[in-house]
Amino acid sequence: MKQFLNNNFRTVLAVLAVFAAMFSWYQADAIDPATTVAAVGTVVNFSTDEQRAVYGRLQNWFPVNGLGESDSFIITESNLRVEQLLESNKNQYQFDLYQGSGSTDRPTEIKLNRNDLYFATHVALGIAKYDPSKTPVWYGNFPIFTYPDSNYFVGTGASAAIEYQALETIYQGELTFTTGNVNRFGPLMTDTLKYTPNRPFELGVASSAATTAVFPEYGPTMAGRGFHRLTPNLVVDGQQTNVFTLNLGGGDYTNIAGATNAAGSAVNTRNVLVLQLHGFRAVNAAAAAKAAGQNQVTF
DSSP, X not given: OHHHHHHHHHHHHHHHHHHHHHHHHHHOOOOOTTOEEEETTEEEEOOSOHHHHHHHHHHHHHHHTTXXXXXXSOEEEEXXXXXXXXXXXXXXXXXXXXXXXXXXXXXXXXXXXXXXXXXXXXXXXXXXXXXXXXXXXXXXXXXXXXXXXXXXXXXXXXXXXXXXXXXXXXXXXXXXXXXXXXXXXXXEEGGGGOOOOSSOOBOXXXXXXXBXXXXXXXXXXXXXXXOEEEEEEEEEETTSOEEEEEXXXXXXXXXXXXXXXXXXXXXXXXXXXXXXXXXXXXXXXXXXXXXXXXXXXXX
């Protein structure tokens, strides 16, 4: 009888351990040596850090999809940044993600190499100014705004919507992502990507030298920088045709380009749309994905 109870007790413990392992695996997105759970001779690791969790899931994605172990590739946390000039007569903007796409590539853009895979975890949509009249051109001398600040975007003219009101149509539109003819993302209402900080832009007090501007708070979190977490995460293959398309909300776009000041006089600065992705880049992994017949579009 004693032996019978001992054997059954061990069986019950083994079954409970298996269920504990399964539950831990379900809860965990990542492999992180910081925390471990032992069950039936197996170590299950998990992380409470979201980006670390995604990285752990990404490590598993490579062998599951026939690309071999992830340590065969250089995988780095990375951003993509693509831009479009805003125009008063335009209500749709398409973003080309790839390097070498023409002479219109801007120096502040970070594009995807055709040989790489990109795993997007976040997306952001912002507005910045640039000044083409300067030498060198002022591409990166203005901050990115995650909302149309009424104290900063003040251009007027033609009895039309004020600049910040015209820019509001960016966040009343929709964003989609397609690979070839397949819609893989959205339409996502762009008000999801709008982030208004507690402290807006303030012009400050004028001195004899200049006017001291106080810019909106930015960060430190991803959300505080205007980044929206994608669920599910997107796989962007450098050897495929991938396009983000922004359709503005209906309205008056007359002053959306930012070509005037508050008095309605012409200025040299212009407004630029800035689309950013945050995630992980796998260098030279696109060819391996093609050879393996990998066609997973999310992870």
